[in-house]
Amino acid sequence: ALELQLQPFAVLLRHTLDQLQEKDNASIFAEPVSLDEVPDYLEYIQTPMDFLTMRQKVESHKYKTMDEFELDFENIINNCLMYNAKDTMFYRSATRLRDQGGMVIRASRRMAERVG
């Protein structure tokens, strides 16, 4: 497809994002944490991140490398591990997403090297 020629990296990141979001089956990372629901969130979390924001960054070509993309993904995880207590579904979902997502990103890195 023409798109693959013009923006192979964006296609790869979009596909990677789709695979990462499949691991978030409760969709707790799908959108920014609501500051209405969680008014104290920004007292604890300096750089909020979520999959919707990442998707917008992919579409606007904000990610130049897989490292930048992975930093935002790690941010989603670490924010959740910091804000939520260990005995919560949120905390456990973050550790599971970290483990399962790690494999997804490693595979995408290898693909990026090939497309490189």
Ligand SMILES: CC(=O)c1c[nH]c2ccccc12
């Ligand atoms: C990802 C995350 O931490 C959250 C996602 N939704 C939430 C609602 C209340 C408190 C935390 C959250």
